[in-house]
Amino acid sequence: TLHIARPEKGKTLADFQNIYNSIAEKMKSESAYDDGTGYGPVLVRLSWHSSATYDKNDNSGGSYGGTFRFKKEASDVLSKGLENATKFLDPIHSEYPWLSHGDLYTLGGVTALQELGGPKTPWRPGRVDTGPETVPAHGRLPIPEGNASYVRNYYDRFGFNDQEVVALLGAHILGKTHLKNSGYDGPWDDDTNIFSNEFFGNLLERKWTLEKNAASNMQYNAKGGIMMLPTDYALVQDPKYLKYVKKYADDQDAFFSDFRDIYVKLLERGISFDDSIEPLVFKTLKEQLK
Ligand code: CCH
Incomplete structure (x- = not known):
């Protein structure tokens, strides 16, 4: 399947910055969500799941068709909790009905990442809504029980190498696991809504104990109530990942720059962008106050 980017006609950086601002303002006004974490993390997760169906072997899935809007895709048990993110974005779509769902879901993630202190992330428009017949069968999302070889094999479907996988999983500094959604319990850090390289610091510096949680799943716990999934912990068990x-x-700048690159690659997987489609760089709300 060829996915050719066709940006919304006649729209400029200013139009997309307006959408960015609407999402960022709504995040601010609804900051009480999830015991004060706010919507940022769940928006980043939605951008991930709406891209995570990609398969390099036939170029199917990915963010292009915006198919997470269909129950058929969103009902995957591994996506429980993401209805909070799509409900958050529904009114944004009503405000900007010309925006495709794939562009909405990916722009939501980029907005959240930047507003939570993450790297400036260039974003390109042009995803086009496709029909329910383009929803891949469930089974393309990762399971948290996997070890390092599971993780390596999983991300090979996207064509991501070891360095890219480690950088990408640094996103698990944001938000938390919820027993009622995934059967895992707790945050990865005390700060659930600040993007940083602390995921890696925590992996290396804390004393981790493998324990059974209230849903009978095994997870790694450390003092202070923070946790790691088995797939997260796999990154310190495998020497190639550990490096x-x-x-x-050690190097926050290297992480920010590598995370930005692999996150952009993830959100654009499978899409052909014409050279004339300029990457857009958005100002944060803070920067616009100056
Ligand atoms: Fe993740 N993630 N993720 N994840 N994820 C969960 C939550 C978040 C896996 C499993 C889970 C990525 C990769 C993986 C976020 C971003 C990314 C949860 C808890 C599980 C389970 C859900 C709940 O209970 O609400 C597994 C397995 C992988 C395999 O690699 C990648 C890649 C990204 C982004 C780049 C974010 C953010 C969250 C927090 C969501 C929230 O609601 O707080």
């Missing part, structure tokens, strides 16, 4: 965990724990 990059150490690098990113």
